[in-house]
Amino acid sequence: MTTEHTTDLTGEVVDSLERTADPRLRELLTALTRHLHDFVRETEPTMEEWERAIGFLTATGQMCTDTRQEFILLSDVLGVSMLVETINGHREPGATESTVLGPFHMTESPVRALGANIDLMGAGEPCVVSGRVLAPDGTPLPGAVLDVWQADPEGFYDVQRPDVQPAGNGRGLFTADADGHFWFRSCVPSPYPIPTDGPVGELLKATDRHPYRPAHIHFIASADGHAPVTTHIFVAGSRYLDSDAVFAVKESLVQDFAKTDDPSLAREFGVPNPFRYARFDLVLEPV
Structure with missing residues (x-):
């Protein structure tokens, strides 16, 4: 697939979000789509690798219970939890x-x-x-x-x-x-x-x-x-x-x-x- 075609595909997905009523949700989904598509273009995962990624996320969800949150743990070890805290944690x-x-x-x-x-x-x-x-x-x-x-x-x-x-x-x-x-x-x-x-x-x-x-x-x-x-x-x-x-x-x-x-x-x-x-x-x- 050519770079031009993948860029067109990204644009099509972004365009499909235009009718999202909540402006903040539209902003978040648009940015997520663009960054995720850029990641795929940069790394060019094989189908086997992408299926493994989906399997990993599925297993992460299946590990969650009423007393354990594996997705929070994943967010923690990737530094995302701390990044969100830092961005929102401006203090006097x-x-x-x-x-x-x-x-x-x-x-x-x-x-x-x-x-x-x-x-x-x-x-x-x-x-x-x-x-x-x-x-x-x-x-x-x-x-x-x-x-x-x-x-x-x-x-x-x-x-x-x-x-x-x-x-x-x-x-x-x-x-x-x-x-x-x-x-x-x-x-x-x-x-x-x-x-x-x-x-x-x-x-x-x-x-x-x-x-x-x-x-x-x-x-x-x-x-x-x-x-x-x-x-x-x-x-x-x-x-x-x-x-x-x-x-x-x-x-x-x-x-x-x-x-x-x-x-x-x-x-x-x-x-x-x-x-x-x-x-x-x-x-x-x-x-």
Whole structure:
């Protein structure tokens, strides 16, 4: 097929979209068509290669369940999730930076009181996480809501191993107090591999990439009159901070989980001594 004919074909497809009622949808489909056709012209895939690509996408969809989103995982490892976050994540100076949602925010976090322990298994190194939710000018945001979730010390979320972990393990929905303060108990997160038992794992293997993520805790923080932020807190000194499989590390999100040897503070928090203590603020920009 000549280049002239393939260009004409692209034009025909673009023309067929002209009657799309939603202008944004028309813009998106037009750009997608042009870029996809350019990709095909540039790489000239064989029929066997194109059928394999279709098979890969089909298998990706078939891997999705109510508790696992393989397409989000694919978006993550290709850097698309982080690119979309970066484009949409313009923040006022000092506001907390956003990062990827990840594929395991697939179930509601249980409502918990401030100070509750989200490590229901008690298997990891104990830690306390605390801070405040603030506006950029330092004003506390009372009643801010924090959705928190993390993997267990072996690197699995509760939905991955429901026969091992109780539902809601590593998850909590907290409401900040009148001073915007929040705190909860947990275990120190550890680095872990993203799931590799599906098409995304096959892609990583084929491209000689490791599947590991540095240790982190997920947050979605929201407050009335302010833009919510989806973010992580990464453990300082963790492996893979410089090679996160989903490209989600930002320097401002790396926090110290300090080793703390203070029996009176441990008694106050209700954790064994010594323990690890992470303190940081989440800053939301007004809307």
